[in-house]
Amino acid sequence: MRQNRMILPTLREVPKEAEVTSHKLMLRAGLVRQLVAGVYTYLPLGLRVLKKIENIVREEMNKSGAQELQMSVLQPAELWHETGRWDDYGPELVRLKDRHSRDFVLGPTHEEVITSLIKQEINSYKKLPINVYQIQTKFRDERRPRFGLMRGREFLMKDAYSFHTSYESLSETYDEMYKTYNAIFNRVGLKFRPVQANAGAIGGSGRNHEFMVLADVGEDTIAICDHCDYAANLEQAEAHGAEVAAAGAAPSTEAPAFEKIHTPNTKTIDQLVSTLGLEAQTFFKTLLYVVDDKPVAVVVRGDHEVNELKLKDLFDAKTLELADDATIERVTGAPTGFIGPVGLKNTALVVDKAVAGVQVGVAGANERDYHLQNVVPGRDFALERVADIRNVVEGDTCPSCKEGKIEFYRGIECGHIFELGTKYSVPINATFLDENQKAQTMIMGCYGIGVSRIMSAVLEQSHDDNGIVWPLSIAPFQVHLIPVNVKDETQVKVAEQLYTRLQQQGIEVLMDDRDERAGVKFKDSDLIGLPVRVTVGKMAGDGIVEFKVRQTGESKELTLEQAFEEITGLVLGQ
RNA sequence: CGGAAUGUAGCGCAGUUUGGUAGCGCGCUCGCCUUGGGAGCGAGAGGUCCAGGGUUCGAAUCCCUGCAUUCCGACCA
Structure with missing residues (x-):
């Protein structure tokens, strides 16, 4: 192509809306232009890159035996009512009405449509398993679009859905997709890492892995073992619990009874650490959550943070949020900053494993301006419900090999594969007839790749002071x-x-x-x-x-x- | 959704404090000159000063309301 006539508007100066490298580069190099927040026009050069990525994805998917099809962006609300996601998905779901006032959505994903299609068209075990995919524009009305193509409201995604007669068959296809994804990310020239992940809103019961591109601007923290091949998203990473069993079984009887200490206006762990001169890990940090409208007090060590996803999974909860100040006072009788597990009534209590491993520590007294010292877990508060509900921290022992230490990295999630099970096939009633002419529910997997996000990810990883350094495979x-x-x-x-x-x-x-x-x-x-x-x-x-x-x-x-x-x-x- | 900042030419910005009729750099057009790392000289084009309302003889500037964009946080694929 001749550059003289090409729409290739390079910029000397960086538009001020761009903050991160990839965003700056894609604007300066004339790849894209912003239309509104989170929505972009691909200029000729950017489109060529997008198409190259798309084609690599397509080739590898086809090689794996998957079949390409294409579903509409516009979807009828009925399907979303059937799976319950019309209500569950929240404001990210773009909803609109047609001229007859019928409800529609702009698809953020296509589980409903594909399941409904397969239900109609595939009725026999002889046709299974099957894996279909599309490369299609998606819409999610993100609360906060940012970083250019990294988190847009409109984006290009490859989504694949597999249907099976058994979990063994699902597992085979899952492994095949795992391999295919590795091949794809290698071909587009990215440094990446598959990590264990949380299923989140898409749900599902089986394995799921995210394909994380390593980059400082990544929105996810991933925990990687420096010794073995364990790697997990922070929200999923398991805390190693060896210290728990021993300590939890035998509460210290040496310690004197707990006593009140005056701690005026000392509400945070940081303040307590400096006032009392003790290590953060000797404090019992207590937070009050509202889980499906019921209060739950959660205790973690002072140097740890609560992992809300683990908590949500523990209760199999639909909603979970931190209690507001009024609720805290009503339930505990004390203002925020002074609550503790000792003598707490009117609420369920969940204790993190690491807390159970502490011999003796300091906790809130459930009274304004007071804390308790010499508090012994198991003696002074119940250890009935002990679970892993914290985020792992750097330096933690690896939960897999028990030898290595956990290190943190930042990652951009560019792919995610799930063993879904029957989450969508049950409500949509997607069944097949087995050898005995008996109707069985299909078992599903789904597999996504953020095609447009890959473009951002490559730019983050592949540039120097003068500009972009395209890998040959996706260079425009x-x-x-x-x-x-x-x-x-x-x-x-x-x-x-x-x-x-x-x-x-x-x-x-x-x-x-x-x-x-x-x-x-x-x-x-x-x-x-x-x-x-x-x-x-x-x-x-x-x-x-x-x-x-x-x-x-x-x-x-x-x-x-x-x-x-x-x-x-x-x-x-x- | 909470907090903050910004909104003036295609891009980056000044002007707003102290109200008086719109500026700078880059880019763009034309001419001369130049041709291996964003040259130089000269001449130009280009603006609903985010929008609406108010105060005033007069508003980019002061007041009110709204919108947009960005950042931080919360939330979430």
Whole structure:
């Protein structure tokens, strides 16, 4: 393609709406433009990248035996009522009415539609298992879209759904998808890590893994063992509980009875640590939650935080939120900051495993301006309900190998695979007839990839001070051909010949035929970041051009023939 | 949803405190010059100053309301 006529508006300055690197780069390099918050127009260059990613995903999915189809973005509300998600999904679901006032949604995902389709079309065990997918635009009315394509309200996603007669069959397809996802993320050139994850709103009963691209701006924290291959999302990572059993079984009897201490206006653990001069881990931090409209007091160690997802799972709860100040006073009789597990009535009590491992500590007294010291778990408050309800912290022992230490990394979730089970097939009544002519509920899996988000993720990982460094596999063009001076007939002639010849080889070439100064062209070229640059300059008359690799900066002067060989070798992989 | 900031030319910003009729840099157009790392000189085009209401002889500037964008937090795939 000739750059002169292409919509490729590069920017010298960064629009102020962009904060993170990938967002800045995609605006500066002319890949996208924002329409409204979280919604973008893909310009020609950006669209080419998107299509390349899409095609890699498509090729690998097809290779795995999945079949592509395409469902509508617009979906009738009835289906969402059937699964209950019309009510459960919340304000992220974009709802609208047609001219007859019928309710519709813009699909944030397609479990309902696909399950309903398969229910109608697949009735026999002979047709199963089956795995279908689409690459389709999705809508989620995010509370806070941010970071460009990283978290948009409109985004491109590959979503696949598999249907099975047995859990064994589901497991096979799941493993196949796990492999396929690894292949996809390797091909697009990302450093990533599959991690154990929480099923969240999509639900499901079986395994699920997220494919996390490692990047500082990632919105998720992932816990990785420095010794074995354990890796999990922080919200899912299990706290190793070895210290618990021992300590919990034998409460310290040495300690004197607990006593009240005056702690005026000392509400936070930090304040207590500095006032009392004790370590944070000797405090019993007590928080009051409202779980499905009932109060639940939760005790964790002072240096730990509550993991709300674990708590939610523990109660199999629909809703969970921190109690407000009024509720806290009503239930505990004390203002926020002074509540503790000792003598607490009117509420359920859940104690974290690590708390059960503490011999003696300090807790709130359920009275304004007072705490209790010499509090012994099991003696002074019940250890009836002990569970893992905290976030792991760095340095924790690995729950898998029990040897390594947990380290934290930030990750961008670019893929997620689930063993769903029957969460959608039951309400939609998707069944098949088995060998005995008996109706059975289909067992499902689902598998998503954030196609547009991958573009952001690649930019986060693959750039330098001068701009983007595209991996060859998803570069919008493979070669940037730059005649330095388009008023020099020799340069133009040489460049045109090379342009034609490379294209005949099936190589994608962007030729900068603009009447710009060399400096401008080079700066733009570095910014756009195509893998190979060929400069046709003063030595064009002698048949010499400059060949430069964007990633390494390696550059050499070659004859036209050598350059041609070098390019085809590099790009076509010979 | 809570907190904060911002909104003036395509992009980045000044002007707002102290009201007086719109500026700078980059980009864009034309001419000259220049052609290997965002050159130089000259001449131009381009603005509902986010919107609506109010105060005033007069509002980008003061007041009220709303909207948008961004950041932090909460929430959530």
